[in-house]
Amino acid sequence: xxxxxxxxVVLRDGCGRYLAGQRETWxxxxxxxxxxxxxxxxxxxxxxxxxxxxxxxLALSVVAVDPLERYEVCDICGNRAMPYSIxxxxxxxxxxxxxxxxxxxxxxxxxx
Numbered sequence: 464x465x466x467x468x469x470x471x472v473v474l475r476d477g478c479g480r481y482l483a484g485q486r487e488t489w490x491x492x493x494x495x496x497x498x499x500x501x502x503x504x505x506x507x508x509x510x511x512x513x514x515x516x517x518x519x520x521l522a523l524s525v526v527a528v529d530p531l532e533r534y535e536v537c538d539i540c541g542n543r544a545m546p547y548s549i550x551x552x553x554x555x556x557x558x559x560x561x562x563x564x565x566x567x568x569x570x571x572x573x574x575x
Contacts, residue, residue: 470503471528471536474512482523485540499541500528537561 473495474482480491481498492498501508508525515521534543537558550557557565 469505471500472503472508472525473498473500473528474508474523475526476524477522496543500536500543501541503527539565 476482476491478491480493481495482489483492483494483497483499484490485499489499503509503525512523512525515523535546535549535556536543537549538555539557539561542558542560544558548559550559550562
């Protein structure tokens with residue numbers, strides 16, 4: 464479940480592009496709304512950024528997401544959506560795509 468005082472951040476490269484995607488499929492985008500949102504503490508961002516710089520020469524800036532933004536963050540894919548487009552199952556927040564995928568998985572597991 465989400466912590467009340469989590470510090471949400473995005474990562475930006477030297478060209479001003481934001482890190483997007485998911486594990487194994489990372490990419491950069493100029494579209495802030497597509498940026499992957501991280502929890503600074505839980506995701507250990509300071510350590511990750513330092514390791515990427517040291518091991519791969521990739522310099523990333525940490526940019527705090529304005530806490531007053533009205534977007535919710537999907538706990539599965541990290542995409543942001545307006546509160547009316549996000550689903551909370553009591554444990555996690557789902558964007559529309561991830562919720563539909565979850566419904567499909569649930570239906571398949573019940574039919575077996």
